[in-house]
Amino acid sequence: MPVDLSGGSIPAIYRDLYEMINLHGLEKLTFTIFVPLFESDTLAQAVLNQIWYSVTKSSSIGSRNDFYKCxxxxxxxxxxxxxxxxLLDNYVNRVDKEFIEERRRSLKRYLLILCRHPTIYDAEIIKFFLTFQGTSCGDNMKATYKNVLDEFSSESQSSLNLNDNIDKCGEDYDSIRMFRASQTHISFLHQQLNxxxxxxxxxxxxxxxxxNDFANLGNNLQALASDSTSIDRWATGPNDYWPTIQIGLGSLPIEINAISERVNEQCKRNDEVINDHLDMLxxxxQGYNxxxxRLEETLENERKAIQKANNQQRRSSTITDTTPKNDISLEILEKRxxxxxxxxxxxxxxxxANLEAFVYILSSLGNSQCKGxxxxxxxxxxxxxxxxxxxQTYITKSPIDRRDTTVYRK
Structure with a gap:
């Protein structure tokens, strides 16, 4: 699993491992599990012990960042x-910077989604967050909006009762069926985009x-061009190729380094498209999923509540003085x-509607490839x-010129 971290980016395998382990809860990754999980011929228990206590002082991994450090x-x-x-300072701090940058980008994407939402963008809590100055923003938000009614509770009763004369049972069944079909399709889209x-x-x-490889190639060519080793004619005979080739090599690192720079520029362009646009989509x-x-859980709770109410009504069917309390509660639950x-x-x-962003993403990647x-x-x-x-320089030289450009000892 050796990975070069000099680029300062978190390798995809790190993210994949985190997602796999976090499915069961990152806090469950304790030292007693960590050692047998990663112990190998190249990672002895003593080394893993040193790594663990260099990163965390507790009995379990505390965060994604600590996991990446390990x-x-x-x-x-x-x-x-x-x-x-x-070593921890020199290398792990690079992971820290990458992690902080990912969190910053993630917050930016989240705020863009909220601010572009046709309903949420105008909510008072969003305005509060975007304009808040000072410390403890989260605590101030909770204190300010803890008694604010949700959408259903603040909805006027006239709008809720507007279509009560319609057969809601069949309508709800069709809506739930179409919802589940859309849910399945969007889940498929989410999987494929991931x-x-x-x-x-x-x-x-x-x-x-x-x-990086092209940059190293340029350095190797430069080393060949600047080599001052003198070689006898005993080794070369009448062959004068190398002195002329060596002179010509001097300009080649410039071209190779330019390739390295262009590859880096293209990678940064593509990374921007992935992080700022594809990730947001x-x-x-994911937010929709x-x-x-949550809606599935709510519908399941409603089903259980209706079943429980029906059972209670059957048990109390012999009582003449029944109260409409359960009926009212069920009606509110159904409306909610x-x-x-x-x-x-x-x-x-x-x-x-937002899936059109995928066209922009593909177009941006295509344009980046064309420019590159x-x-x-x-x-x-x-x-x-x-x-x-x-x-051509070697071919057009006369034998005397070729002989005079040699650096070999006679």
Whole structure:
């Protein structure tokens, strides 16, 4: 699992491991589980013990950030580095910066979703959050809005009773059926977009590595061009290729470094599209899925409440003085859930309306590839021209010129 962390980005495998473990609750990852889970020929128990207590002083992992720190240090230990405080400062702090930047981007995306919402954007609590100055914003929000009524409670009774003469039973059944069909489809979209994100992230991480490889290639060419080793004719005979080639190599690192810079620029463009646009669309779909789960729980609770009320009515059917209290409670419950279903319908339409962002995402990635390909073509063309001139330089030289340019000892 050795991973080069010099790029300062969190590898996709770290995120995947976190998602797998967090399914069961990150707090359940204790030291007694951590050691057998990651112990191997290259990660002894003593090393894992050192890593664990370098990152966390408690009996369990406290946060995603700490989990990433452990993985980063394990990767470095597998590369043969000694785990100490200096290593923690030099490498793990880069993960800290990446984690903080991800949180900042996540908050930005969340606020964009709220501010673009046709109903929520004008809510007083949103205005409060965006204009609040000072400390303890969360506590002030709770104190200010703890007694504010929800949408259903603040809805006028006339609007709730407007269509009471319609057969609500059949209407609700159709709405629930269409809701569940949309829920299944949007869940499928969420799954596929997550897969697309993983693919794009993986491609981008490989391209970042390619940029580093091109930079190293440029350094290697520069080392060859500046080599001052003198070689006897005993080794080369009449062959004078190397001195001329070596002179020509001096301009090639410029082209190779330009390739490295363009790859990095393209990766940053793609990363921006993924983090600022694709992630926001995925989070919108995830939020919808969470909303659907809450509605499903509400509908299930309603079903149980109706069943319980019906059982009570059957048991008390012999009593002549029945109270309409249960009927009133059930009626309010049904109206509340009907109102919730209408709200979910609006959210469903909002999700489908926002899917146009996927066209922008694909278009941006395509334009980025076109610009990158154009830049790469021009640079590689210049590189090929340099190589062609290098070959022509040797061919057009007279034997005397070739002999005079040699640096070999006779």
């Amino acid at each position: 993985l980063a240090l394990m990767a470095l230990a597998q590369q043969g580095k000694t785990i100490d405080e200096k 897969q697309i994100r993983r693919c794009l992230k993986s491609i981008n991480e490989k391209n970042f590595k390619n940029a 995925i989070e919108l779909l 969470d909303l659907c789960k 859930n009907r109102h919730a279903l209408q709200c979910v319908q609006i959210e469903t339409q909002l999700v489908y 390909s154009s830049d790469f073509f021009n640079i590689w063309k210049s590189f090929a021209d340099e190589i062609s001139r290098l070959g």
